[in-house]
Amino acid sequence: MRIVAVAVLLFFQTILFLVAVWQVMGLLPVLSWFGSPAVTTGMWLAAGIKVAILVVSVVLWWLLGRLRVSIGSRNREARVSAPG
Numbered sequence: 811m812r813i814v815a816v817a818v819l820l821f822f823q824t825i826l827f828l829v830a831v832w833q834v835m836g837l838l839p840v841l842s843w844f845g846s847p848a849v850t851t852g853m854w855l856a857a858g859i860k861v862a863i864l865v866v867s868v869v870l871w872w873l874l875g876r877l878r879v880s881i882g883s884r885n886r887e888a889r890v891s892a893p894g
Contacts, residue, residue, distance in 0.1 A: 812881055819878040826871040833864040 840857045843849045 816878055816882055819874050819881070823871055823874045823878065826867045826874065829867040830864055830871065833860050833867065836860050837864070 837857060837860050843853065843857075
């Protein structure tokens with residue numbers, strides 16, 4: 811059952827990684843905005859939302875990774891300490 815849990819966590823961790831990469835690629839044009847008078851408040855707001863989504867997805871990715879490793883190590887400990 812733990813193998814299924816690890817697989818599900820790995821799936822969600824992969825999705826979160828793809829979301830983070832997508833946000834980084836969407837933020838690349840922001841680098842050309844500095845010094846441009848044509849940039850509106852709405853554009854900065856959209857960039858801020860992208861940064862917030864990026865931060866949340868990276869934090870969740872990191873937490874799921876720690877949880878996945880923890881579940882996997884408990885699985886290894888159970889196999890090592892099992893009698894037989």
